[in-house]
Amino acid sequence: MTRTELGRYLSKFLQVSQFKDYAPNGLQVEGRAEIKKIVTGVSASQALIAKAIELNADALLVHHGFFWKGEAEVITGMKQRRIKALLTHDINLFGYHLPLDAHPMLGNNAELGRKLDISDAEAVEGVAQGLIWQGRLDTPMTAQDFSTHLAKVLNREPLHIGDDSAEIQRIAWCTGGAQDYIDHAADLGVDAFISGEVSERTYHSAIELGIHYFAAGHHATERYGIQALGEHLAREFDIEHIFVDINNPV
Template sequence: MTRTELSQYLADFLHVSAFKDYAPNGLQVEGKDEIRTLVTGVTACQALIDEAIRLNADAILVHHGFFWKNEPEVITGMKQRRIKALLKHDISLFGYHLPLDAHPMLGNNATLGRQLGIIDAEAIEEVAQGLLWRGKLDLAVSASEFSHTLENALGRAPLHIGDSDAKIQHVAWCTGGAQDYIDVAASLGVDAFISGEVSERTFHSAVEQGIHYFAAGHHATERFGIQALGRYLAREFDLVHHFVDIINPV
């Protein structure tokens, strides 16, 4: 497919125009016209770009791209090296942030819910552009057991705030840097809230509102959506797809 076709398809498929975001969603760096090999990853870091070059990629598709709000506008240093590598090898870069978090089937929140075995999962549409999700476990489990479920799904142990022996069944979650949705989650009456990142203040919010909190990793919680989207595009448009997981413990 062509670069323009992919850009237009994803704009519609991910409902890009519905979101007010912190970075441009869509084509961020223009490469060759024809796309046959697609590399996906969480963040457009130099390591991902280097691996895409090795794999002879025509395009890279990420969740965390370039040109974030309030970042320096000059193209120097790290930013210059990344963009230079893309332009030198004629590789397009596509980035989709909140639209990928929110997609009802292939988004980060939807795919994380499936990985954790959460049923009756749904976005709370009136909160944060539908980025906060809730659902329940088939059976109530201890917080300790749920920590193990997270660890098995994500490959890293979460930080848990709360009584390890207490039972959990109703859960709310938002991947990535969504720790400040904990107050909304508590108001919903769920037993636990999951996000990727944690702040110092999150501890007090959890304790004082009596809600379990799990910080499961920004990168770790946002690996599944971009993989699912890449597999979907490969299947629909007969593309060669490589997901490249650049290890990030944060």
């Protein structure tokens, strides 16, 4: 498969044109034309790039790539070292942010709902570009038991805001740094909202809105979409795929 073919396929498959995003989606650093091996990971850190080099990858496919709005435009320091490593080893970097969060089949939200055994999982239409999902537990759980369930699935202890002994069943979620969507979740009438990160203001919002909040980790909640995307490409095309999980407790 060529670099151009891969970029074109992913742009259509992930419906990139439908999203207003904070970074470019698609090819961010150009490498070799032919792609036979892809390494996937959550963020294009130096550690992940080093692993892609070690594995002789033709392309690195990530959720968090480069060139975010508001960052310095000059290529110096950390950014220079990362880009230099990719260019020196002729490795393509593809990044897909919101399109990967929202994808209905294998996006971060869809995959998290599956991992947590949430039934009737679906995106909330007309709100936040379809990034908020909702569903229900087949059997109600106490908030403490659900927190334990989250920790077991994600291998990370979540922060829970709310009464541990209260029962929850209807749940909304949005992976990553979506704590400020808690207002939208409360409007849905759900019992709890899950995201990755937490802010000081989130505590007060949860208490005053009467909704449980679980901060389950930005990295932990977004490991699954990029992995599922790589597996999809390996099934559809003659491409080798390796997922690399660089530990990140945040």
